[in-house]
Amino acid sequence: MNENTEAVVEAALFISSGPLSVRKLKRISGSEKKDVKESLESIRKRFSEDGHGVELFETNEGYELRVKPEYLEDVSHLTPYSDLSRGQLKVLALVAFKGPIKQSNIAKIIGNRAYSYIHDLERKRLIKTEKHKRTKKLEITDEFKNYFGIEERKELEQKLEETLGGKEIEKMEKTNEES
Amino acid sequence: MNENTEAVVEAALFISSGPLSVRKLKRISGSEKKDVKESLESIRKRFSEDGHGVELFETNEGYELRVKPEYLEDVSHLTPYSDLSRGQLKVLALVAFKGPIKQSNIAKIIGNRAYSYIHDLERKRLIKTEKHKRTKKLEITDEFKNYFGIEERKELEQKLEETLGGKEIEKMEKTNEES
């Protein structure tokens, strides 16, 4: 095995924002499949030892480095958007699922605090203002799509249906009517 | 030294998108300063060996893990996130291509938000204030050259001319003088 391959593979896994397949790692390192696989094995072994807070994890889509579950609670507050409040997340959800949407409509649903949430989310570049004819509407940004892992709105809606299922939505609607 | 401290410190450095100070790492791991420092030292040693694509790096803002410079070119396309915001990049570009340049001139070109970007870039040690006769002007630093992997500013200027062409640069400079 080549130490250089191992180093490139580690660097790639470290910097990648998503899982990497063996094929992709092959292309990045310019090495043979066999070398990539050996490198992955060596990395897995090294990180699995005590004293390491990170581990190599294999998913359907490929390999990624992640924090070992036992340390996640201690460090998860260091992730970039862990400081978003419930109100901000609510606004974000509205823009993501119902955008482009007018500010005033968000305020009607959430109340006037919406304006300060919108301001914060704009500063964090998770939503942006778009002109639509004569009114300004809010939309999600590429940053939101990148980080929250949501490519298209349709995909979002699909995900929603998958997770909730028709029945669940019906139930929620009913609760909403009752309240 | 405690292996657990070392693991938490590694997990924290891995998940954080910014540098972490010893004080912060102390709080996160709930360990003594001495233990945190020893852990950092051990992490530095481990990653500095061949076979690793990542290294522990210390800036005046704290510690961070980052890809070793020699592998950066191969892997940096794997993330959409740059460590400099668009605004910071604009200021940095003006200092790089127009420096030494007065703060007020930068603000004239990109607006008053320039001052906060200047502050950020000074903290990252990519630009510095230099006295020129009676006024203070901004210039790039050696750290800037390190960051972009160049020996001399000239290399960048050549690249600028190749990319934009003399005419466009001339046009931009004209707009600048008129104001």
Add this chain to the structure above:
Amino acid sequence: MKEQEILDFASTEPNWEETLDWIISEEGIDPWDIDLIELSGAFSEFVSKWQKFNFTVPARIVIIMAILLRIKVELLMWEEREESEPDEIDIEELDIDVSDIPQLEAPKKRKPVRKATADELIEAFRKAFETKERREKRKNRKERRVREAMPIDGQTEDIEERIENLYSRVDRILENMKEGRTTFSDLLPQWNRVEIIRNFSPLLSLNQEGRVIAEQEECFDDILVKMGDVCE
């Protein structure tokens, strides 16, 4: 605010920044924590007192007063909205079904950052100048609008002439009217910012002299204008 103090201060021909400073210190408003509603009230009071003995209040000061009043109205409306904000909302009217919006969670994942490249630096350089052009265009547009709205500055036409013109227009219109009153908007050749500003202070001065009576029944309503008791 005593009238004599206002007179003394006005005679120094202050600009609007000085005027704001002066009002803030006269009214004892905390400069580090300015209550805009209070400031706006004090500013209007100052302008109306100034007008009493000198109707040619500089246009910029009138504009600042107008801006402050608008801020005041917005703040008051905001407060009102906050107080009366309903918790229940008519979702159907919005055509948004909030029940199908799930609670979003921020993923607990890292954001691996990379260094910026030289190409990005060059692109940022080009963009910086684009930003500058955009900002300048915006600034020019703003300046043009302000210039258009302030015809009084640099205008050769005498304020006296404008007062007399307005008075003869009131006279001519009312001659043929039974009710004996008209409205400010009917007096203007066109209802736009320039005409409003050009004719508003002449109207105030005619009202002050008693040659016309100007009344406004409700805030933001049109101003009713009648002939005054003082005749030529």
